[in-house]
Amino acid sequence: MKTLDLQEIRKQLDGIDREMVALFETRMELCRKVAEYKIGTGKPVYDGEREQQKIDAVTGMVEGEFLKQAVKELFTQMMTISRNYQYKQMAESGFQTEHTFKPVKNLALAGARVVYQGVEGAYSHGAALKYFGPEASLYHVATWDDAMKEVEEGRADYAVLPIENSSAGAVTDNYDLLMKYHNYIAAETFLTVNHALLGLPNARTEDIRTVFSHPQALMQCSEFLNANRQWKQISVENTAVAAKKVLEEGDPSQAAVASEIAGELYGLKVLSSSINHNKNNTTRFIILTKEAVYREDAQKISLSFELPHKSGSLYNILSNFIYNGVNMFMIESRPIPGRNWEYRFFVDIEGNLSHASVQNALKGISEEGRNMRILGNY
Ligand SMILES: O=C(O)C(=O)C[C@]1(C(=O)O)C=C[C@@H](O)C=C1
Numbered sequence: 361m362k363t364l365d366l367q368e369i370r371k372q373l374d375g376i377d378r379e380m381v382a383l384f385e386t387r388m389e390l391c392r393k394v395a396e397y398k399i400g401t402g403k404p405v406y407d408g409e410r411e412q413q414k415i416d417a418v419t420g421m422v423e424g425e426f427l428k429q430a431v432k433e434l435f436t437q438m439m440t441i442s443r444n445y446q447y448k449q450m451a452e453s454g455f456q457t458e459h460t461f462k463p464v465k466n467l468a469l470a471g472a473r474v475v476y477q478g479v480e481g482a483y484s485h486g487a488a489l490k491y492f493g494p495e496a497s498l499y500h501v502a503t504w505d506d507a508m509k510e511v512e513e514g515r516a517d518y519a520v521l522p523i524e525n526s527s528a529g530a531v532t533d534n535y536d537l538l539m540k541y542h543n544y545i546a547a548e549t550f551l552t553v554n555h556a557l558l559g560l561p562n563a564r565t566e567d568i569r570t571v572f573s574h575p576q577a578l579m580q581c582s583e584f585l586n587a588n589r590q591w592k593q594i595s596v597e598n599t600a601v602a603a604k605k606v607l608e609e610g611d612p613s614q615a616a617v618a619s620e621i622a623g624e625l626y627g628l629k630v631l632s633s634s635i636n637h638n639k640n641n642t643t644r645f646i647i648l649t650k651e652a653v654y655r656e657d658a659q660k661i662s663l664s665f666e667l668p669h670k671s672g673s674l675y676n677i678l679s680n681f682i683y684n685g686v687n688m689f690m691i692e693s694r695p696i697p698g699r700n701w702e703y704r705f706f707v708d709i710e711g712n713l714s715h716a717s718v719q720n721a722l723k724g725i726s727e728e729g730r731n732m733r734i735l736g737n738y
Pocket of ligand 1: 394411438
């Protein structure tokens with residue numbers, strides 16, 4: 361058989377692609393009519409059963425594993441594009457993603473009651489002071505769970521919770537609390553975290569035997585601490601609790617990893633300052649409230665959703681962002697309690713709930729994923 365030259369093959373490919381584009385256009389035109397029907401009847405865009413039938417049908421039309429997989433991917437993508445086209449039409453016809461959030465010019469901060477976890481001098485206290493200023497009425501509770509409860513039950517207007525650290529990563533317990541309670545993220549604030557090794561006024565570094573701190577802080581200072589193998593590292597609720605413990609137990613062989621401010625507050629001496637290895641060590645705190653409000657100029661949305669344990673489910677759901685031009689900042693997953701190997705995803709995207717592109721993306725995710733929740737726009 362005579363081999364075709366490259367020019368000739370490309371000419372044939374061009375012809376096939378022209379036909380494919382024309383057919384694709386016709387397919388999309390039909391999908392537009394489907395959307396009109398669905399808008400008229402209130403049917404959801406996503407029909408998982410129909411999509412599965414389609415995949416089974418088209419993969420049955422080709423031979424061999426490679427082509428079956430290729431055709432499956434091709435049609436999965438085409439149907440995703442089709443869905444996003446339909447969501448876009450829905451938005452244009454005035455259909456809105458259902459949410460209860462109300463836009464506000466500014467958050468109501470005057471006279472706010474603000475709760476944080478820990479004791480005075482904890483980093484959460486620092487973050488609360490940074491966001492609300494020294495005039496706000498701040499108080500503290502023992503656990504993060506308690507702080508969320510204070511807001512949900514109306515005793516506090518806002519709670520300040522750490523959610524992510526630039527070196528140790530997500531504060532996973534607080535992601536779980538976002539699910540347990542129905543509070544919303546109204547704002548965020550960043551605090552540069554600098555840990556010091558603190559001891560009693562008569563302590564000497566060479567006599568230290570035990571070091572107390574929050575596990576995240578111990579992790580953030582692991583290079584410094586692990587260079588002193590003889591020190592026993594003990595986790596406590598937070599860094600300020602560690603400082604308080606060292607003061608109260610009065611044992612000069614004990615030290616705490618906490619902020620220098622906590623050291624001053626509890627009358628401890630700085631044995632070593634800035635012992636965290638990442639000198640830009642920053643923690644992101646979220647400000648939670650019971651009211652589903654968002655500032656008109658909010659630029660970031662946090663949401664959560666669940667996905668079945670199925671090949672490609674995350675890839676497919678994320679296409680809702682891609683086809684709507686929505687930028688994703690962060691993704692985090694947490695196991696769903698009681699459902700082994702199934703995950704809940706937490707995603708931060710750029711945008712505002714009033715944007716059509718965001719509404720389209722959220723509409724797709726709420727239909728295709730399970731239990732989507734908008735956690736806040738801030
Ligand atoms: O048949 C439909 O209901 C469509 O909306 C069309 C289509 C497709 O592109 O084939 C798109 C989305 C649905 O989830 C199923 C199929």
